Amino acid sequence: MISYPWLEKLHTNLSKLPNLLIVEGPAGYGKFETVYERTIKIFCEEKTGCDTCYQCSLVKSGNHPDLLVIDQENDLIGVDEGRKLIEFMSLTSSSSPSKVALINNANLMNKPAQNSILKITEEINLKNHIIFISNRPKSLLSTIYSRCQQINISPLSYTQINEWLRSLGYDETIFNFPSYFSPKDIINAINNGERDTYKNFLNTMDSNQSFADQLGFFKELKMPYLKKIDYLIDYVILLIGRNTQFYSSNSTTNRYDSMKLQNLSQFASHLINYKGRLLSIKSLNEQIGIGYFLSKLHHIKEN
Numbered sequence: 001m002i003s004y005p006w007l008e009k010l011h012t013n014l015s016k017l018p019n020l021l022i023v024e025g026p027a028g029y030g031k032f033e034t035v036y037e038r039t040i041k042i043f044c045e046e047k048t049g050c051d052t053c054y055q056c057s058l059v060k061s062g063n064h065p066d067l068l069v070i071d072q073e074n075d076l077i078g079v080d081e082g083r084k085l086i087e088f089m090s091l092t093s094s095s096s097p098s099k100v101a102l103i104n105n106a107n108l109m110n111k112p113a114q115n116s117i118l119k120i121t122e123e124i125n126l127k128n129h130i131i132f133i134s135n136r137p138k139s140l141l142s143t144i145y146s147r148c149q150q151i152n153i154s155p156l157s158y159t160q161i162n163e164w165l166r167s168l169g170y171d172e173t174i175f176n177f178p179s180y181f182s183p184k185d186i187i188n189a190i191n192n193g194e195r196d197t198y199k200n201f202l203n204t205m206d207s208n209q210s211f212a213d214q215l216g217f218f219k220e221l222k223m224p225y226l227k228k229i230d231y232l233i234d235y236v237i238l239l240i241g242r243n244t245q246f247y248s249s250n251s252t253t254n255r256y257d258s259m260k261l262q263n264l265s266q267f268a269s270h271l272i273n274y275k276g277r278l279l280s281i282k283s284l285n286e287q288i289g290i291g292y293f294l295s296k297l298h299h300i301k302e303n
């Protein structure tokens, strides 16, 4: 497992696992993995998370009767999951000293689901544990906060992330990745080759390639349309940022006047609105959309 030095506080807090805990901090910071690693030690016959004993094998296969993991990545966590949690907590544990429920992406839990589980947080058996892992501050009901211990993980600075990458032996900086990438996204991108894709994207966008060539590049890009739009939004923000010295500027950087910067920021909000539409209307035409946005960007940059 990768080490996440910014989670030291969490490690300390987990040494004596609280009955009710909320771990809050930005996505992709390793919160869930850290909590999970700690949790499996409760069940492990060696108490180490040995990965080989019978209890560990049950955990690994997702079949441990005393561990419930609720982990929705995009969908809301609704009352069905709330009910699952209530049922799980009301059963007596089968073989373990305690039962543990982990609710990952707890910020996706809707109000009815949160209300439905209030009672079990009130009456939790002191042998058991419910741990909420949330990517957004203040996303749960205050009544839930008031019953739980809480750990907040602060957002990292660019320097901290760069130092971390170096400590892992990577010769990288966060400027080699989209700005919205989390530390975990960065590691994944290094391992699955997306880093190179992104570098090609940046080179293509910064080059003096014709509109048609850029369009061709996008057509060849093997990624969902939504992600291409994310890349474009990020690139426009990068163009603006380079002019405000926020990002390290490179030699190809154009200095834009305030009119151009204003056009770029309008264009960025246009793209962001479009992304919102794309999330609800999946059938928007990619070919037309990318063509339109690229020509628009060309127009802004050149005029």
Ligand SMILES: [Zn+2]
Binding pocket: 043, 044, 045, 046, 047, 048, 049, 050, 051, 052, 053, 054, 055, 056
């Ligand atoms: Zn084990």
